[in-house]
Amino acid sequence: MKMGFLGRTCLIVLSLLPAVSTQGGWRVVGSDQPVIAEPGDDVILPCHISPRLSAVDMEVRWYRDRFDTPVHLYLNKKDQPRRQDIPYRGRTALSPSALQTGDISLHLRNLQPADWGIYKCYADDGSWNEEGQTEVIVTALGTQPSISMESTQGEQSRLVCRSEGWYPEPEVTWRDRDGNNVTSLSSTTLLSDSQGLLSVSSYIKIKQQSNVFSCLVRSKIPKPDWESKLHISSDFFPGVSGWMVAFFLTLALSIAVIPLLVIQWRRMDAMERKLEPMGK
Structure with a gap:
């Protein structure tokens, strides 16, 4: 009974090694x-x-x-x-x-x-x-935006902000002379050229010609953060492959389990010895 318990346990552990190694x-x-x-x-x-x-x-x-x-x-x-x-x-x-x-x-x-x-x-x-x-x-970062004024008879004057050569669609921000964001009052149109690059035209109506407006056109893609990393690939150690790592890991776990098996075996042996007088 004692050898059977240990034997079956060792056979189970050893049977796992070929499966892991492949x-x-x-x-x-x-x-x-x-x-x-x-x-x-x-x-x-x-x-x-x-x-x-x-x-x-x-x-x-x-x-x-x-x-x-x-x-x-x-x-x-x-x-x-x-x-x-x-x-x-x-x-x-x-x-x-x-x-x-x-x-x-x-x-x-x-x-x-x-x-x-x-x-x-x-x-x-x-x-x-x-x-x-x-x-x-x-x-693609487009050209520096240019602002011009358009005024037609009977209609309110408006400013036009134009820039071309963008990809993807850029973000347009309008600000008044006090620095307030007034982009919600504007409208923007996009046109694509034969290469897929975008030209943007943004319009905003003005009430007084004395008002000062600014137009900012920028990419929606943030600049990447610079970061240094040292990556040591497993290829740096040509003598160690994935299956070998798995093999030795399994072997180490098996060795670690052996003391537990011995302790369990001793407990079962002591229990058998206690039960022998009762059996007689």
Whole structure:
């Protein structure tokens, strides 16, 4: 009875080790910080395989909303431009040398306002697949606003504030000569050009020409905070893989449980000895 209890417990613990050791696999890591750039820029969307493995023989797919309409597709050791979403043809690339080290970052040329969004990077080696994501934010600061006065016969005079070349839609603020915010009294219209950039025109009626007004046009996207981080990847320690960490963690837990099993065994042994005289 005593050996049976210990034996069954040890068998259960040991049976878990192979299951844990085979659950390692690799993962795809995108970027936790958005890529912020202006229209026309060339950008790199970070993404890599961890731990570092060659992706040369894998399927690598970048897509946005639809998996079957990729932004970029690498399959059978070559790019597949004919299966690519039309707006991205001729604008994307993967680095062949980087693929050898598991770097599947996407090079995106001539950034457009329509490129704003979440991009998912997917890798598949035939038996395992994972995906990460990277966000792209497209922002353009327009021209300095100009104010002019419009006056038509029979209508109240109004000031017009104009600025162009913005993306996304900017925020317009009107203030009177005392610094009061009078934006609620204004109306604003937007026009989009062939490149998707916005021109803004904001109007506000005035009662006296002697009033002084100011017009502020600014981006709704706050400037990113500068922050320093030191990230030590598991790739820095090539001798330690995910399954090895899981194996040794399980082994350590097993060793920690042994004293508890011994204590329990001693208690059961003492109880048996007390019960033996009663059995006789």
